Amino acid sequence: MAGQVTVEGTIYERAQKHKPWLLAVLSAALVLAVLVAAGIGAVHLPIGLLARQLIGGDSLSTDQQIILFTIRLPRIVASLLVGSALSVSGLLFQGLFRNPLADPYVIGSSGGAVLGASIGVFLLPPISVAGFGTAALLAFVGALASITLVYWLARVDGRTPVVALLLAGFAVSTMLSYSSYFLEVLDRDFGTGMRVLASWLHGTIAQPTWPQLAIVTLMLAIGLAGSVPLARNLNTLALGEEYATHLGLSVQQTRIAVIVIGSILTAAAVALGGLISFVGLIVPHMLRMVLGPDHVRLLPATALTGALFLLVADTVARAAIAPAELPVGVLTALIGGPFFLYLLRKTKQEVML
Amino acid sequence: MKPLIEFAGVGFSYGDRNILRDLDAGVFENQCIAVVGPNGAGKTTLLRLAAGTLAPVCGEVRLKSRDLRFLKQREIARSVAFVPQNVEVPFSFTVEEFVEQGRTPFLKMFGGLCAGDYEAMRRAMELTDTWSLRSRVFNQLSGGERQRVKIALGLAQQPQLLLLDEPMQHLDIGRQFEIVDLICLLRREGIAIVASMHDLALIEGTFASVWLMSPGEPIRQGSPDEMLRPKVLEIAFNCQLHHRPRLLERMRNPMEYTV
Numbered sequence: 113m114a115g116q117v118t119v120e121g122t123i124y125e126r127a128q129k130h131k132p133w134l135l136a137v138l139s140a141a142l143v144l145a146v147l148v149a150a151g152i153g154a155v156h157l158p159i160g161l162l163a164r165q166l167i168g169g170d171s172l173s174t175d176q177q178i179i180l181f182t183i184r185l186p187r188i189v190a191s192l193l194v195g196s197a198l199s200v201s202g203l204l205f206q207g208l209f210r211n212p213l214a215d216p217y218v219i220g221s222s223g224g225a226v227l228g229a230s231i232g233v234f235l236l237p238p239i240s241v242a243g244f245g246t247a248a249l250l251a252f253v254g255a256l257a258s259i260t261l262v263y264w265l266a267r268v269d270g271r272t273p274v275v276a277l278l279l280a281g282f283a284v285s286t287m288l289s290y291s292s293y294f295l296e297v298l299d300r301d302f303g304t305g306m307r308v309l310a311s312w313l314h315g316t317i318a319q320p321t322w323p324q325l326a327i328v329t330l331m332l333a334i335g336l337a338g339s340v341p342l343a344r345n346l347n348t349l350a351l352g353e354e355y356a357t358h359l360g361l362s363v364q365q366t367r368i369a370v371i372v373i374g375s376i377l378t379a380a381a382v383a384l385g386g387l388i389s390f391v392g393l394i395v396p397h398m399l400r401m402v403l404g405p406d407h408v409r410l411l412p413a414t415a416l417t418g419a420l421f422l423l424v425a426d427t428v429a430r431a432a433i434a435p436a437e438l439p440v441g442v443l444t445a446l447i448g449g450p451f452f453l454y455l456l457r458k459t460k461q462e463v464m465l
Numbered sequence: 466m467k468p469l470i471e472f473a474g475v476g477f478s479y480g481d482r483n484i485l486r487d488l489d490a491g492v493f494e495n496q497c498i499a500v501v502g503p504n505g506a507g508k509t510t511l512l513r514l515a516a517g518t519l520a521p522v523c524g525e526v527r528l529k530s531r532d533l534r535f536l537k538q539r540e541i542a543r544s545v546a547f548v549p550q551n552v553e554v555p556f557s558f559t560v561e562e563f564v565e566q567g568r569t570p571f572l573k574m575f576g577g578l579c580a581g582d583y584e585a586m587r588r589a590m591e592l593t594d595t596w597s598l599r600s601r602v603f604n605q606l607s608g609g610e611r612q613r614v615k616i617a618l619g620l621a622q623q624p625q626l627l628l629l630d631e632p633m634q635h636l637d638i639g640r641q642f643e644i645v646d647l648i649c650l651l652r653r654e655g656i657a658i659v660a661s662m663h664d665l666a667l668i669e670g671t672f673a674s675v676w677l678m679s680p681g682e683p684i685r686q687g688s689p690d691e692m693l694r695p696k697v698l699e700i701a702f703n704c705q706l707h708h709r710p711r712l713l714e715r716m717r718n719p720m721e722y723t724v
Contacts, residue, residue, distance in 0.1 A: 210555040341574050347562070348569050350554055358518045358547050359622075360539030360570040405556030408577075 131403060138416040142192075145420055149427040150184045154435065157184075183319065190320045191426040191440070192419040193328050194385040195395075199418025200339055200411065201377035202392025207346030207407055208370045209274055212400065216378040216392040219277055219371065220262040221255035223285030225382045228254020229312050230292035233305045244324055244383060247312055252383040258284055259375045272367060274353075315388035315441020317426050324384065331380040336415060338373040342366065343407035350405070388422070388441040390448030394455075395421055401455065467530055468493050469626050469657055470515045470545070474524035477510055484510050488524070488684055490676065492626060492659055497652050499668045499689070500661040502678030503702045508661035509550070511678070512628045515659065516547035542570035546619035550630040552611075554603055560614050561599040564590060567621025589620035592654070593647060609640030616647065620656075627651065629660035633667060645671050665693055677701050 147166075151157045157176055164171040165180065172180060201216040209218065228250035236246045244252075262284050266276035296306060320328075345366045348356045353363050381388070395418045396410060403409050422440070425447065429440040468491030475488040484507040492498060492515070500508045513519040514526050517533045526533045528544060546567070554563070567589065568582045590596040593613040598606065603614060612632060619627055632648075633641045641664065648658055648671055662668055668675060668689050675692040677685040679701040685692065695706045 212556065344572070347558075348566050350556055350558065351552060351563075351566055354518060355547075355549055355552060356569075357538065358516055358542060359566060360537065360542045362538075400556065404562070405558050406562055 131409075134402065135412055135416065138413065138420060142416060142420050142423075145423050145427075146188055146192075149188050149423055150180060152427055152431050153179070153184060155179055186320045186322060186325060187317060187426070187430075188423060189325050190317045190328075190384050191422045193325065193332050194317060194381045194388065195391055195418040195420070195422025195425075196415045197328075197332050197335060197377040197381040197418075198388060198392040198422070199395035199414045200336060201374045201381070203396040203407065203410055203414045204339060204342065204346070204370050204374040204377075205392075206396055207343075207349065208367060208374070209278065210350055210352075212397055213393070215390075216374065216381070217285070217387070219281035219375075220258045220285040220288075221375060221378045221382065222387055223288030224254035224256070224258025224261075225251040225379075225387065226254070226289040226313060227292045228252070228257075229386070230295040230309055233309045233312075234295040234298065244327075247308070248383045251312075251386070252379045254288075255379040255382050256375055258288055259371065263371060271364060311439055312386040313441075314439035315386045315444065316437075316439045317385045320384060328380045328384050331376055335373050335377040335380070336411075338369065338376075339411055342369055342373065343411045346370070346407040347405075386439075386441065388444055390444045390452065391418060391422055391425075394448045394452045397452065398455065466493060468527075469529060471527040471530070472514070472524065473527065475514065475521045475526060476523040477507070477514060477519065477521050483681075485514075485521075486683070490684060490686065492657055494625065494657055495652070495655055496657045496659075497648070497671070497673050498659045498676055499672035499674075500659060500676045500678065501663075501665060501668070501692075501701075503680070506678040506680050508678060509630055511676075512547060512630055512659065512661060515626070516545055516628055517541040518547070539570040542622055544624055545626045545628065546622040546624035547628045548615050548619045548630060548632065550634060552615060557602045557604055559599065560590075560595060560601050560603055560606070560617075561586070563603045563614060564595075564599070564617045564621050567618040570622060585623050586621050589617040592620055592650065593617040607640075608635050609637070609643060612636060612640070612644060613647065616644075620651075624656065626657045626659065629658065631661055631663060633662070633664055641667060648672075665698070668693065 147159050147162055150162050151159050155176070157172065157180060161171040161176075162180070165177070198216050202214070205214040205216060205218050206212050208214070229247040231254075232246035232248070232250035236250070238246055240246070241249060262277065262280045263272060265280040265284070266272045268276065292309075296309070345361055348359055348361045349363065349366060351359075357363050378392075396414050399410055399413050399417055403413060422444070425443050426440045429438040429443045432438060432443075470492045472488045472490045475485055476483075477485040488511075500511060502508055510519060514521055517526070517528075517536070517538055520534060528536060528541060533541060564586050565578065565582075568578060568585065571582065572578070587596070590599060593616050595610070595614050595617050598610060598614065601610075603611065606614060616627070616629070616632070619629075629648075632644050636644065645667055648660070651658060658672075660672070662672075672689060675687060675689050677687075677692050677697065679685075682701070685697075685701075691697075698704075699706050
């Protein structure tokens with residue numbers, strides 16, 4: 113809806129402008145970033161030829177096409193998906209916990225994912241389903257299982273108090289991630305598994321296959337579609353549980369829906385990229401400073417910005433020290449952390465977060 | 466005439482701590498009631514029971530003759546608005562976005578706000594004189610402004626009954642009179658009001674009736690004249706008012722002492 117509505121012949125001008133241009137700018141930046149990222153690598157692909165190829169032309173040589181469609185694009189799509197999923201899930205959890213410092217891992221998914229991945233790396237033979245290896249599959253299962261456990265632990269008399277969720281999430285996550293050290297000690301492989309696990313723990317978007325991407329795209333689509341009706345509910349929930357209940361919001365249903373959708377999004381991101389820190393924390397945060405706290409407005413902008421942010425980070429991660437690669441999670445932490453602190457200090461006086 | 470809200474044999478307790486017992490009372494259209502009593506007497510509990518966010522342990526609370534237990538909270542919130550004492554908002558919502566939440570009971574799952582919603586919001590902000598504040602951040606408002614914005618949220622629900630929990634608390638005397646004026650204005654708009662009040666001096670002239678709650682005692686109802694007598698208050702509040710003659714005088718003549 114635009115900034116104004118006609119009310120009985122007069123115009124109701126909304127005080128808070130929706131800034132629809134922001135979505136357009138973000139989309140344009142996203143297209144540009146995809147083209148630039150697709151050009152960067154061991155073999156340089158010129159941006160003009162890339163653009164023509166992608167809108168249906170046949171401007172690249174066969175070798176270049178193979179590089180583009182089997183190496184560059186899958187990785188680009190993967191970072192878009194992971195960034196978007198993590199950011200939206202961060203937005204949902206921040207709304208649910210009424211705390212701008214919550215992130216997608218806040219209710220214990222990271223611990224379960226770590227343990228699952230360790231089991232996959234150290235104990236099980238390497239198998240793969242739809243392109244996902246054992247580590248990714250078990251990380252996905254582990255993330256969902258630990259969230260289920262946390263939710264069950266925090267449930268009292270048919271209600272799930274937020275504080276109980278946070279505390280149970282913290283305890284379960286810590287327990288599970290430390291128990292993965294057992295498995296590392298048992299490792300007879302003299303460090304290979306450790307290295308695999310370490311790169312996964314620090315967040316690495318490896319070389320995904322198209323079937324993998326299709327599955328994660330589907331999960332992201334489900335997650336985004338499910339978030340749309342929740343966004344307004346999160347605005348109401350910001351007034352506090354009792355007030356929201358009085359206004360007719362079913363707080364418990366909203367809570368369950370946010371946890372389910374946030375978990376699907378987080379687990380999807382974990383399966384593709386491991387544990388990538390700060391994205392889910394800072395992207396919604398940055399946008400809140402531009403757009404204000406209305407979740408309805410934040411949702412599409414967060415999905416786009418998250419995708420853009422992680423694409424840029426991942427491109428830098430693979431280009432910065434080529435031919436070697438940084439785990440993208442290291443980069444998001446190194447850039448995201450200080451940036452977050454800067455924002456925090458800069459806005460401390462003006463905006464109460 | 467049927468009451469808007471009716472308490473029929475209502476009892477309530479937190480665990481084994483009894484708060485209310487055998488409460489029979491009704492709030493009628495256009496009525497303006499002050500609920501007074503010492504801390505812990507159950508003033509807020511009474512308001513929450515009327516708002517449907519607490520269910521009575523025994524007895525029934527009825528909204529226009531219908532048991533609240535069988536009504537959806539959305540339906541209740543379209544007739545009854547509850548303005549809580551404290552609201553903590555974690556994000557920097559603007560006044561407009563805050564007041565918009567009052568439309569929640571009217572919104573469909575996927576629908577946005579329509580012209581009628583904006584009209585209700587505008588009316589609510591105009592009545593409370595908060596229209597000019599609408600692009601300000603709620604968390605940065607002063608106490609008096611915040612109180613009026615909270616009332617605006619309640620009015621955006623287009624209620625027939627407005628429940629105010631300690632609306633004058635932490636306000637200076639000038640802002641208290643703003644709220645008093647607002648209450649009188651809303652009364653003329655035909656909205657019934659039940660407010661829990663600590664400052665007894667502000668009751669006379671604003672509220673037509675007083676419900677006096679005292680722990681372990683049945684509620685006493687009457688006009689401010691009957692209820693705000695030193696003898697009655699001394700017993701209800703368990704204190705000695707005659708040691709404070711100036712306080713008594715101020716209560717009888719609030720205007721003289723506060724202007």
